[in-house]
Amino acid sequence: MEEKTTPTRYRLHLMVCAGTACVSNRSFEIKEALEKELKKQGLENEVLVVTTGCNGFCERGPLLVVQPGNIFYQQLTVKDIPYLVEEHFLKGRPVQKLMYTPPEEKKPIPVLNDIDFFKKQVLIALRNRGLIDPEKIEDYIARDGYRALVKALTQMTPEEIIEEIKKSGLRGRGGAGFPTGLKWEFVRLASPANGGLKYLVCNGDEGDPGAFMDRSILEADPHSVIEGMVIGAKAIGAQQGYVYIRNEYPLALKRLTLALEQAREYGLLGKDILGTGFDFDIKVARGAGAFVCGEETALLASIEGRLGEPRPRPPYPAQRGLYGQPTCINNVETWANVPVIINRGAEWFSKIGTKTSKGTKVFSLVGKINNTGLVEVPMGITLREIIFEIGGGIPGGKEFKAVQTGGPSGGCIPKEKLDLPIDYESLTEAGSMMGSGGMVVMDEDTCMVDVAKYFLSFTQDESCGKCTPCREGTKAMLDILERITKGEGTEEDLQLLEDLAVSIKETALCGLGKTAPNPVLTTLRYFRDEYLTHIRDKKCPAHVCRDLNVYTIDEKICLEVGHGCDVCRRNCASEAIIGEKNQPHRIIQEKCIKCGVCYDVCKFGAVKVD
Amino acid sequence: MPKLTIEELEKLRERAKKATFLRETTDYRAKITVHMGTCGIAAGAREIMNAFLQELQARDITDVLLTNSGCAGLCSREPMATIEIKGQAPVKYVDLTPEKVKQIFEKHVLGGEIVQDYALGIGSEKTDY
Numbered sequence: 001m002e003e004k005t006t007p008t009r010y011r012l013h014l015m016v017c018a019g020t021a022c023v024s025n026r027s028f029e030i031k032e033a034l035e036k037e038l039k040k041q042g043l044e045n046e047v048l049v050v051t052t053g054c055n056g057f058c059e060r061g062p063l064l065v066v067q068p069g070n071i072f073y074q075q076l077t078v079k080d081i082p083y084l085v086e087e088h089f090l091k092g093r094p095v096q097k098l099m100y101t102p103p104e105e106k107k108p109i110p111v112l113n114d115i116d117f118f119k120k121q122v123l124i125a126l127r128n129r130g131l132i133d134p135e136k137i138e139d140y141i142a143r144d145g146y147r148a149l150v151k152a153l154t155q156m157t158p159e160e161i162i163e164e165i166k167k168s169g170l171r172g173r174g175g176a177g178f179p180t181g182l183k184w185e186f187v188r189l190a191s192p193a194n195g196g197l198k199y200l201v202c203n204g205d206e207g208d209p210g211a212f213m214d215r216s217i218l219e220a221d222p223h224s225v226i227e228g229m230v231i232g233a234k235a236i237g238a239q240q241g242y243v244y245i246r247n248e249y250p251l252a253l254k255r256l257t258l259a260l261e262q263a264r265e266y267g268l269l270g271k272d273i274l275g276t277g278f279d280f281d282i283k284v285a286r287g288a289g290a291f292v293c294g295e296e297t298a299l300l301a302s303i304e305g306r307l308g309e310p311r312p313r314p315p316y317p318a319q320r321g322l323y324g325q326p327t328c329i330n331n332v333e334t335w336a337n338v339p340v341i342i343n344r345g346a347e348w349f350s351k352i353g354t355k356t357s358k359g360t361k362v363f364s365l366v367g368k369i370n371n372t373g374l375v376e377v378p379m380g381i382t383l384r385e386i387i388f389e390i391g392g393g394i395p396g397g398k399e400f401k402a403v404q405t406g407g408p409s410g411g412c413i414p415k416e417k418l419d420l421p422i423d424y425e426s427l428t429e430a431g432s433m434m435g436s437g438g439m440v441v442m443d444e445d446t447c448m449v450d451v452a453k454y455f456l457s458f459t460q461d462e463s464c465g466k467c468t469p470c471r472e473g474t475k476a477m478l479d480i481l482e483r484i485t486k487g488e489g490t491e492e493d494l495q496l497l498e499d500l501a502v503s504i505k506e507t508a509l510c511g512l513g514k515t516a517p518n519p520v521l522t523t524l525r526y527f528r529d530e531y532l533t534h535i536r537d538k539k540c541p542a543h544v545c546r547d548l549n550v551y552t553i554d555e556k557i558c559l560e561v562g563h564g565c566d567v568c569r570r571n572c573a574s575e576a577i578i579g580e581k582n583q584p585h586r587i588i589q590e591k592c593i594k595c596g597v598c599y600d601v602c603k604f605g606a607v608k609v610d
Numbered sequence: 611m612p613k614l615t616i617e618e619l620e621k622l623r624e625r626a627k628k629a630t631f632l633r634e635t636t637d638y639r640a641k642i643t644v645h646m647g648t649c650g651i652a653a654g655a656r657e658i659m660n661a662f663l664q665e666l667q668a669r670d671i672t673d674v675l676l677t678n679s680g681c682a683g684l685c686s687r688e689p690m691a692t693i694e695i696k697g698q699a700p701v702k703y704v705d706l707t708p709e710k711v712k713q714i715f716e717k718h719v720l721g722g723e724i725v726q727d728y729a730l731g732i733g734s735e736k737t738d739y
Contacts, residue, residue, distance in 0.1 A: 007629035009667035011659075011676045015633065042656070046663060067633040068675060091646045092678030131633050141619070142626035150616055267613025275615050 019054025053220020148342035167346035169358030174331030190326035208407025211438030218252035222259035228338035291462035310510035353379035357423035406435025409515030411522030447544035470513030555584035647681025653688035
């Protein structure tokens with residue numbers, strides 16, 4: 001190993017966020033501009049620029065955190081950089097106008113920890129967030145990386161590792177919440193057929209709309225997943241592992257591949273790990289983006305090069321998995337938790353969370369919410385805390401309507417349940433599920449029938465077609481929802497929807513099919529009125545279902561306020577609006593295609609929708 | 611790069627921690643603030659900053675925070691620096707040169723003894739940050 005003297009002493013580290021969201025907001029250009037400007041000011045030996053994984057506060061990207069001091073700069077542009085470098089990094093005057101100011105407040109908050117978005121978060125899976133360069137293994141090692149591995153390889157027997165994980169209460173973070181230690185024990189005790197090998201798999205096939213936890217972890221801290229997997233391999237006795245990752249995640253793929261190479265170079269992966277005689281290596285399997293491949297048996301088929309279709313369980317992968325051998329499959333976030341549990345102990349971990357759900361959960365907070373981003377919170381926190389404190393509430397003063405958790409397998413949770421403490425059981429009881437951690441917030445402008453239709457059309461699209469309930473049943477349900485949103489539904493349809501939902505749940509082959517009706521069932525449970533308004537009154541209260549909208553012009557407002565400005569008539573593609581300039585205008589209903597353009601272009605509020 | 615043994619991994623960790631401690635340490639034994647207003651820079655504050663940085667680098671010190679701030683208001687006595695040992699009142703030094711920095715560093719930052727000859731006074735004005 002290259003022995004050098006003390007590393008260069010800088011006085012500042014500038015942590016530039018290079019998660020996918022910030023990168024698409026051109027954070028690499030920010031980095032280049034910083035380096036150029038620092039050089040120009042002769043500060044390149046005093047100030048270091050570091051690229052990190054996702055900081056979480058994606059809404060405000062591109063982001064920069066200045067260390068020491070945790071000074072948080074946001075929504076940076078290349079134009080801001082010369083001023084920022086001169087003022088703050090050269091002259092020591094932090095730049096207020098580039099700091100975060102909460103909506104409706106005037107004073108900026110300089111320090112990251114003082115910002116509401118970050119205050120209530122507890123970081124375990126995201127423990128290295130914003131502190132390391134994911135492409136440098138040394139940064140991970142500095143944060144106690146691979147210390148748990150040393151402990152597991154030298155001080156613990158496989159049984160002790162499994163016992164520790166069992167005691168910690170860690171459950172699968174992919175959504176179903178199966179106890180991780182128990183799964184490991186099953187694989188440990190299973191015997192490979194014909195003297196074969198046991199396998200270990202990381203499921204990185206994140207497919208729920210709006211979910212990006214696993215991608216962010218792989219991008220920000222790939223070594224935490226690798227370390228977790230090597231520890232798992234020792235526990236179950238596997239020699240070969242796979243990370244299944246979607247090809248649509250190029251940055252995650254790149255950083256993971258690099259991390260695997262570094263780990264191999266350092267002897268933390270491969271033959272005779274750290275000289276302890278333990279062999280284990282990891283291959284990357286790239287998925288082509290089929291949602292069903294997130295289902296474990298379909299995923300294993302896909303790794304084997306077969307069509308990504310699920311098969312009936314049992315036998316579970318723990319008995320007969322990859323190539324017919326005992327296989328342990330866990331989600332990205334689950335693996336990232338493992339090193340911390342080994343390092344800090346099961347007791348520490350199990351003190352966080354609720355009775356049945358220990359530790360933390362990472363959620364991607366999206367939809368109608370002020371602070372879009374990635375958050376890690378202790379189990380047992382309420383939806384209200386996540387949405388209104390961390391998430392900063394609903395933009396534009398709109399009313400909260402529902403939050404969708406668990407993706408297409410989950411459900412919509414209404415306002416009345418905002419104080420629900422989040423854990424696996426409480427979410428299931430509410431008709432939804434933990435899922436992998438997508439959290440889509442909806443406001444008053446969302447039509448719940450339309451939401452149910454959206455998720456069902458997603459599962460319908462992604463259904464592999466192997467079993468009839470999922471292939472045909474979701475299609476039949478979707479047809480009904482389409483009728484309802486066109487004003488052609490009947491009240492009997494609701495009963496039919498429920499009947500179909502129950503039989504699909506009971507008879508579908510895999511988890512995807514079994515849970516596909518959940519979005520329909522929860523919206524029927526909590527928002528039945530909205531369905532009935534569509535059916536009885538032929539109206540969509542949120543004005544989302546276009547076919548049910550009727551546009552009219554208030555002629556008085558049009559003339560007196562807008563002076564017959566004629567903008568609507570000129571923008572109407574179907575020539576459904578008549579009226580002379582300076583005269584009131586009118587819509588000919590027979591010609592109107594309900595595109596809503598007149599409503600959008602009228603500056604005077606003369607166009608009404610009902 | 612050859613494979614690591616456990617001892618080598620721990621050595622690597624120590625080195626890596628030294629390269630990254632700035633991102634995490636919040637508890638410093640002492641804080642050095644170099645005043646870097648336009649006046650300070652014109653009077654040579656950059657050199658002073660470098661001199662402190664070199665002392666930290668040469669002695670491999672990680673529990674002392676080196677930072678900068680704007681003009682301290684006494685432009686005629688620049689370059690200036692404030693040294694604050696944790697739990698003690700801050701001390702302002704004026705008319706600094708790299709040689710004085712060396713002495714101040716050894717005596718005050720390391721030894722805890724104020725260098726009266728170069729000190730202006732004790733105390734610091736309040737700032738927002």
